[in-house]
Amino acid sequence: MDKLGNIVSPGTILAVITEQTQRRAPTRDAVLLLIPAAFAVVGLLVRYLAYANTVGDVTVAHFVDGLCRWDCGWYVRLSEEGYDPFPVPSMINAGNWAFFPLYPMLIGALRAVTGLPTMLAATTASIVLSIAATRIAWPLLGKDLRAYILFSAFLLAGPFAIYFTTFYTEVLFLTLTICVFTALQRRAYLAAGIFAALVSGTRIVGVFIVLAIVLQAWLDHRQRGGTLAGFVPSILKRPDILVAIFVAPLGLFAYMAYLHWHIGDALAFSHVQRAWGRATGNPLVYLWNALTNFPRDSWWPTVSQQLGAAWLVGMAMTIVMAARRQFPAALFCIICLTLPLCAGLASMLRFTVGLGPITVTAMTLLSRSSALFYVGLGIVLIGGYFGTVGWLTGVLTLV
Amino acid sequence: MSELAPAPSRPTSFIAYGVVALAIAFELTVVWFMLHPQVPPDYRAYYIDRTTTCLNQPVSGDYELGTTVSFRSDGVESAMPLRVCGWEGPAGDGTHAVGTSSRLRFAVPTTEAGPLYLSLELVAVSREGHPSQRMLIEANGIELGTATALAGVPLEVDLEIPAEAIAAGAGAVDVTLHFPDAISMSPSDSDTRRRSIKLLSARLGATTGRP
Numbered sequence: 001m002d003k004l005g006n007i008v009s010p011g012t013i014l015a016v017i018t019e020q021t022q023r024r025a026p027t028r029d030a031v032l033l034l035i036p037a038a039f040a041v042v043g044l045l046v047r048y049l050a051y052a053n054t055v056g057d058v059t060v061a062h063f064v065d066g067l068c069r070w071d072c073g074w075y076v077r078l079s080e081e082g083y084d085p086f087p088v089p090s091m092i093n094a095g096n097w098a099f100f101p102l103y104p105m106l107i108g109a110l111r112a113v114t115g116l117p118t119m120l121a122a123t124t125a126s127i128v129l130s131i132a133a134t135r136i137a138w139p140l141l142g143k144d145l146r147a148y149i150l151f152s153a154f155l156l157a158g159p160f161a162i163y164f165t166t167f168y169t170e171v172l173f174l175t176l177t178i179c180v181f182t183a184l185q186r187r188a189y190l191a192a193g194i195f196a197a198l199v200s201g202t203r204i205v206g207v208f209i210v211l212a213i214v215l216q217a218w219l220d221h222r223q224r225g226g227t228l229a230g231f232v233p234s235i236l237k238r239p240d241i242l243v244a245i246f247v248a249p250l251g252l253f254a255y256m257a258y259l260h261w262h263i264g265d266a267l268a269f270s271h272v273q274r275a276w277g278r279a280t281g282n283p284l285v286y287l288w289n290a291l292t293n294f295p296r297d298s299w300w301p302t303v304s305q306q307l308g309a310a311w312l313v314g315m316a317m318t319i320v321m322a323a324r325r326q327f328p329a330a331l332f333c334i335i336c337l338t339l340p341l342c343a344g345l346a347s348m349l350r351f352t353v354g355l356g357p358i359t360v361t362a363m364t365l366l367s368r369s370s371a372l373f374y375v376g377l378g379i380v381l382i383g384g385y386f387g388t389v390g391w392l393t394g395v396l397t398l399v
Numbered sequence: 400m401s402e403l404a405p406a407p408s409r410p411t412s413f414i415a416y417g418v419v420a421l422a423i424a425f426e427l428t429v430v431w432f433m434l435h436p437q438v439p440p441d442y443r444a445y446y447i448d449r450t451t452t453c454l455n456q457p458v459s460g461d462y463e464l465g466t467t468v469s470f471r472s473d474g475v476e477s478a479m480p481l482r483v484c485g486w487e488g489p490a491g492d493g494t495h496a497v498g499t500s501s502r503l504r505f506a507v508p509t510t511e512a513g514p515l516y517l518s519l520e521l522v523a524v525s526r527e528g529h530p531s532q533r534m535l536i537e538a539n540g541i542e543l544g545t546a547t548a549l550a551g552v553p554l555e556v557d558l559e560i561p562a563e564a565i566a567a568g569a570g571a572v573d574v575t576l577h578f579p580d581a582i583s584m585s586p587s588d589s590d591t592r593r594r595s596i597k598l599l600s601a602r603l604g605a606t607t608g609r610p
Contacts (some may be wrong), residue, residue, distance in 0.1 A: 045582040049422070053427075086438070086439070086442055087441075087456060089456055091455045091456040091457070091458065093445070093484075093591075130595055159495060163572070196551065227584055239411070239412045239415030239416055239419070240415060242415065242417045242419045243418050243422075245419070246418075246419045246423055246426070249426065250422060250425070250426075253425060253426050253429045254428045256432065256433060257425075257429050257432065258429075260429070260432040260436075262432075263438065263442075264436055264437035264438040264442075265436040265437075265438050265442070265446070265447070266429060266433040266436065267433055267434040268446070271446035271447055274445065274446055274504055274589060274591055275446075275594035276455075277588055277591050278587060278588075278591050279586075279589040279590075280588060281586070281587070285586075286587065289586065315482065343587075344587040349540065
């Protein structure tokens with residue numbers, strides 16, 4: 001209710017916030033920080049509620065540790081003990097070389113500085129990164145407040161908030177990817193290259209973001225009337241773009257150099273996939289097999305169908321990006337969606353929602369009308385509860 | 400659409416070109432590392448050349464001759480030191496062989512001249528279209544014989560390990576089982592995930608251990 005006792009509708013609140021964001025910069029910045037901060041609190045409460053209703057033990061420490069499942073355990077061990085030697089001391093074939101180092105290193109450093117337990121440090125860092133990602137994405141969201149609110153809610157309180165608020169590399173990957181595309185939007189190539197170098201040290205597919213930088217440079221070249229033959233000479237005259245292109249893969253190359261020094265194989269992160277037992281094959285065959293794997297005893301789609309649907313949604317968002325002429329982001333997303341598909345659909349939902357441009361695009365679509373916005377926001381927040389319950393009860397689609 | 404940033408000044412350009420040169424030099428060095436891995440033969444065979452699905456682990460092979468080791472859930476502790484590679488589980492009623500070969504190690508006294516007798520109790524996995532699993536069994540690289548297990552039917556395999564095989568092992572008998580009929584359980588499974596048999600128990604002794 002307002003000062004006069006009138007009932008204030010959500011639309012009015014939104015209008016007031018919108019007005020605030022259009023005012024002078026300090027007020028706008030405060031509002032833009034408060035929105036994700038509020039969703040961070042809401043998200044924590046929703047996940048805690050889901051945890052308390054699903055798992056008996058409801059202390060805060062157990063809550064933070066209890067959300068750490070599947071690959072999260074690998075990241076915790078990696079940040080505490082570093083990379084496995086060969087032979088692996090626990091005598092398994094799957095050394096932890098497949099997990100890229102940047103985020104575990106960051107959490108390891110944070111733990112060393114603060115003395116916090118690993119999962120508490122990781123949870124705090126992930127939430128801060130999610131808030132930062134939201135704020136940085138403001139221009140990519142078209143400075144649209146509804147899209148901004150949805151994006152905040154999705155990352156910090158949505159059905160897949162586990163990926164962005166516990167200990168998964170998705171949060172850093174998404175944040176840095178958004179940094180790269182925000183920098184590219186401003187044609188700040190050097191900054192884009194530096195952020196890209198960090199992306200390439202965060203996840204195996206991150207190195208392909210260099211192609212987005214090259215494509216953006218090509219599009220700029222074409223816009224100035226440049227020809228194909230003149231592209232390389234024009235790039236050679238632009239040291240900032242050159243630096244961006246050659247610095248971008250440094251995260252991956254640094255990790256490869258480390259692996260060579262540590263176990264003698266710079267490609268260990270790739271070779272170790274053999275131990276995970278996945279065969280590479282035709283991605284379209286994998287997709288078809290997944291989508292046609294119908295349930296036998298129920299109407300609910302199978303896990304493989306759900307993962308296939310996640311991939312299709314990701315591709316649909318990529319097509320929207322291309323239609324909006326966001327070609328560099330579309331190229332990056334196509335690669336990041338297709339390469340993992342060559343080894344099957346495992347973790348495809350996580351890979352899809354962890355792609356910043358896809359999530360940003362989805363939120364801009366959901367913000368196109370008030371009705372869609374409110375329905376979307378409601379689904380996201382309710383999904384936050386059930387997503388956590390699904391995570392805790394072992395729903396394989398979420399892994 | 401944002402405007403392209405102005406080109407940097409000359410001194411900045413020199414620094415930038417220097418950074419590019421360093422980055423290229425570093426990246427080429429790492430490519431050279433990538434093309435020249437310096438890894439042990441076991442690592443190369445499993446991860447790089449993919450010539451085996453059985454990655455040897457440095458197990459002790461701790462074992463007292465003549466005892467029967469269970470590979471069911473009740474025998475995890477005594478079975479673990481024997482599992483060199485190609486095993487997964489136990490899964491309740493046995494330990495799965497995974498991949499196209501599996502290996503066991505039995506430590507034996509260096510004074511042991513042989514012959515010794517190997518007894519394996521196993522069962523082939525059940526899968527439509529795969530009624531049986533053939534096995535080729537070796538000890539310290541010397542072929543002992545072949546066996547065929549029917550799906551779902553427990554089989555006891557008794558083989559003599561000749562003195563020359565014992566002598567070749569220098570204090571250990573490494574028993575390798577090859578599975579030419581191993582099955583891919585899913586199209587997305589690599590050869591490291593193929594299934595063939597479940598091992599129920601193993602025994603190595605101076606006698607067959609059977610009445």
